[in-house]
Amino acid sequence: MNAPSNRRQFLKTTSNGFGYLAFAALAQQQALRAGSPLAPKNPHLQPRAKHVIFLCMQGAPSHVDLLDYKPKLTADDGKSAPALAGRYGQAKLMGSPWKFNRHGKSGLWISELLPSLAKHADDLCVINSMTTDVPAHPQAFTQLHTGTTQFVRPSLGSWALYGLGTQNENLPGFITINPPANATRSYGSAFLPAIYQGTKIGGNSLPGGGAFARRYNGAAEETSIANVKNDRYSLDTQRTQLDLVQALNQSRMAADGGTSAEVEGVIESYELAFRMQAEVPKVLDLSQETDATKDLYGIGNDNTDTFGKQCLMARKLLEAGVRFIEITHGNWDQHFNLKTALQRNCDAIDTPVAGLLQDLKQRGLLKDTLVIWGGEFGRTPHSQGDDGRDHNNKGFTLWMAGGGVKGGMNYGKTDEYGYEAEENKMHIHDWHATVLHLLGLDHEKLTYRYAGRDFRLTDVYGTVASEIMA
Template sequence: MDPIQEFQHLQTRRHFFGKTATGIGVAALASLLDRDGARVTAAETKPGEGVLTKPHLPQKAKRVIYLFMSGGPSQLDLFDYKPTMKEWFDKDLPESVRMGQRLTTMTSGQKRFPIAPSMFKFKQQGQSGAWISELLPNFATVADDVSFIKSVHTEAINHDPAITYIQTGHQQPGRPSLGAWLSYGLGRMNDSLPAFVVLHSSWSARRDAQALYSRLWGTGFLPSVHAGVSLRSKGDPVLYLSNPPGVSRKSRRNVLDALAQLNRKQEEAFGDPEINTRIQQYEMAYRMQASVPDLVDISGESSKVRDLYGPEVTTPGTFAANCLLARRMIERDVRCVQIFHRGWDQHGALPRDIRLQTRDIDRPMTGLIKDLKSRGLLEDTLVVWGGEFGRTIYSQGTLTKSNYGRDHHPRCYTMWMAGGGIKPGVTHGKTDEFSYNVVENPVHIHDLNATILHCLGIDHERLTYRFQGRDFRLTDVHGHVVNEVLA
């Protein structure tokens, strides 16, 4: 193919508009549209910067740690105490409570919906008097540091759309995740580590668990540089972090410099922003060669600190190890750390499995809060805990006093928040006596995400990205900040 033919072949409509998009017309348009303190295009930002020239609001939190319990933890057995249900054991859930609401295919064929009261004891904890299950004895000691939201609800009733919904603001794949929006809006604070890091935890229930796809920490239509970087628990924390045998750090630097020159020539020719993303990612990977080994090496942590997180803290990939890593990342100004813990989909044998799951998380998440607080980091670090939905008051399958299972329940469930921007010792929202419907202060997952952004100084209605002819945002066209839980 001669040069003229090659040019005609490559001169697609996308390349034409990509090249002309940097002209004087866009510069004029930018001056008109930059009303909210945000740059119009991500291409105008320097590597690592966010599109916001400054936060929209006073920034109470600079960083966020999101502890996500994949599968739907039972609010009835952890936080939403319903003592009157003991009198309802094995009685059918009244139709006046269910009101024909949607069921999953797992229980829609059941002839009965027998009520399964929690078999676990509850006690009010701290000065706030928050009800906490005996399954979380360590967490009970920080009850006054957190704010419980007992009226969270969602429309999604199955795992994948529900997790996708709370993570990206839409049930269908293709939208940016919360961490990607934070990276896009605020940028990174550490040049040697990504703005958004994801950690996956082993789980003790040892049952099959819902798959977690990379789109849950992906960027959708945002530049891919804002995607979460998933650290591995075995081998190199990031693939290809180490140099191959025979390749020195200096040689790798020379290769990257030459590659960057070639990529810049491509970017000049085609105006594709993903080429700049590629350059940034290569550079970040090079810097991470020095920063990541230091990050994951906990040998310098004192025995007192390790004891906060429990005996599994030295086992890579455990929830305990990941909680300590999250604190180390926050110290190094990573913007968003998300820890996934799977195995909470307890349709049967819930009493056995939830004991194992809470044993995984109770001491580490408590230690995380105490550790952050002792270092003065909790003041500007937001910690969020929760799953994609809750569980039903009625049992799925066989019900006995010592064994039961619970189906998915999107109508109401409990999440908690602590730290930067959150009022401690608050319980917000209320469910009916069956923990089936919200009766006071409903909080949709869009409201939850709006509140998280608010704590980080972002007006959820003003952080947008134009794609396919419309402006998108994390909360779609919904969401209200939950002011009652704000400090």
Template sequence: MQFPHPDLFDSGMTRRAALKSASAGFGYVALAGMLGQQLPKTARASEIAPLAPKKPHFTPRAKRVIFLFMQGATSQMDTWEYKPQLQANDGKVGPGGGTLTASKFKFSQYGETGTWVSELYPHVAQHVDKLCFLRGLHTDTPAHPQAVIQLHTGTALASLTRPSMGAWMMYGLGTENQDLPGYITINPPPNFGGAVNYGSAFLPAHFQGTRINDTGYLPNLQASAPFALQRKQIDLIQSLNRDLGRQPNAPDELDGVIQSYELAFKMQGKVPELLDISQEPEVVREAYGVKPGPAGSFARQCLMARRLCEAGVRFIEVCHPGWDQHNNLHQGLIRNSAATDQPTAALLADLHQRGLLDETLVLFGSEFGRLPTSQGPDGRDHNITGYPMWMAGAGVKPGFSYGATDEYGQHAIEGRMHTTDLHATLLALMGLDHELLTYPYAGREFRLTDVAGNVVKEIFS
């Protein structure tokens, strides 16, 4: 599908609470990055403008990340991993016990690389020569909540909530667009960690992700007061700050720079327009498979991700839940792939045509994979010992596979990558050294990869 050229196209309220309400949360996040323009020169740069663009540790290969998260664990041997031995030994006892179960879906080779892809993903299959497969991933826990949290924050330990990987990138790099948050998550799952997966934990709050939904509206915008009332709130804040500014103990810098929230207030008019995909030409919406209702949710998310990417958002996550298929595997895979195949392919094509794929890293995957053996009449259980993800775009080799699982797709045997290795590699692609990206808290220096993580340079272009 060819895309058109982009050129076608109450009085007791505290001041801080009122500010958050008046700027609808969205502008409040970006506001924190604008304050440096009017603060004393003696303040530290990190305190003055924490969201301003920062110099990376070394030359980055990618400017931004789009993470397509398939929550629930996609069955790899039915989608991206063709295993002839599994097909040939259907019904036999596997090496670790259990009944080996061949995939019911046909695999074919695509592209100049001859990469095997299931019939479930015919649209993405047309782009295999752009993809870089990581086939030797493994993680620590087979429980969804812990694994999802580990994928997003680097640890599954419940003793201390850690910052999400998007928050770490914001902390390390700042944002490209001071009118927008640098980290946006669309339709994040409410369970399996919830807000922990896009939170900032002990990092300052302005590094956390901003949650939106696939209809293009922010929850805070929907719940905000009428425009005229918001204007009265702002006028009240201005009056309060002018009075308090005359006192010996003046408020902190966020409350003191009253002019900045005027800009945040104005952003309410810009944000809905940016997220309104109805502005896109019909041919573009058709290419993504945009349709009304839940069936078109992922397509809307992908198109919104491209628009946010174009506007300079640093880290964007979109989510498709429902891959936890211990039963009804066959029909579940058909349903989920139908919802994600065309939009994913369209996103890759659209980014490529606009010249954005050369500076944007796309990551596609789940918290873990599935076993090659059956569970009940039509299901597969969790597998944390070997599963794939793929990347595309900035900084990675196209048409390349790194690592491998055994002949049945159960254990990673070559190019093994732990979740910490994935995080170290993602940070490196963004120009950040995972060992240097630290934050002092509770008497020690914390980092996304904790005390582990190796950068897999073999996949770098």
């Protein structure tokens, strides 16, 4: 970066912020030349996708009610499941209360709960053979994001940003919208430099999350990153203050021998936060979107308004160059009240997700964007009580679209009831390896040296599912 005097010269160019924008543009060029940790990097392989939008359904959606059609389960509804008697007592099979139909030229079976998504059947690669290690939410949710159930490890988004860098130096490369309050590992960078961790927008235990729980009125302030604005000091004063702090950081790093991943991460994070002040309000402001676009995402409808805004915001962040965007939608843990609660969840996300796919496609963005939908595991084919399903980690469903995957296909399958994956099993490690491969990253080469060992997202496992790639 240039000397403080040069920074202030740009800041004083005008009084309405254009001087700062000029400085930000110059700062971006300088950062790229200086080898910033966020600068774009060459992938290991020819990438099929440049961006990821991960639609994370926290709580584990029921695959046998949504995307894994089991006519045998329907036929045997109410029959006992003797193999489960030791654990569940008199567990009974429960056929799906909803009808499945074939959709698209591909004829994918999709539940009537997802009528809007069904219109995009030929874009979907539906993986019916997902597996994970532990049927408990905290561990499985952590493994979905980091590859491990126990240890503090970098998240998938952090690894992607570390491996590829970002395309906009004035925005975070990894943004998480509405993350659960107790799941910071899902967007943490662990031992990677702090600059690679996810930046949170909104987020608490409510389905809408934080600022999204309020009605959007067109003002960017209603849906923004916490503390991105400084109402106390001008940009010039902030720059002077930051120069002092960064000088102290540089002195500390020099005293430690000239290199410190922790201090470097702090320095980069402070600089990014300063640059974000000009970019974030513009990107997060949805007021300039057309009514047709808002209708496409279900904005203005009580059921779909919140998630629709989040999906539209994801598209805008994507267009601005953000590498990895995750949106979390909670409360898919239906141990009881399945018929009402699952219907409500699907009503909230079906139109926005379909709108996102259509919007990306018509803008020519889907081919370079990997869209992912899924949760940490699935649900049991037998009932829990009269109207619920228990956890199932041995077989569940996740779908992907765009970003180089084949559309209109099922990959893998579970047994005739949906209990366990039995063909083309895809463990979380395999899925991580496949996602990285689509981004042009070799999961065995994407490593980081820490505590005397080269760590990677997939540990010592992972097989790329080349069969799903277009």
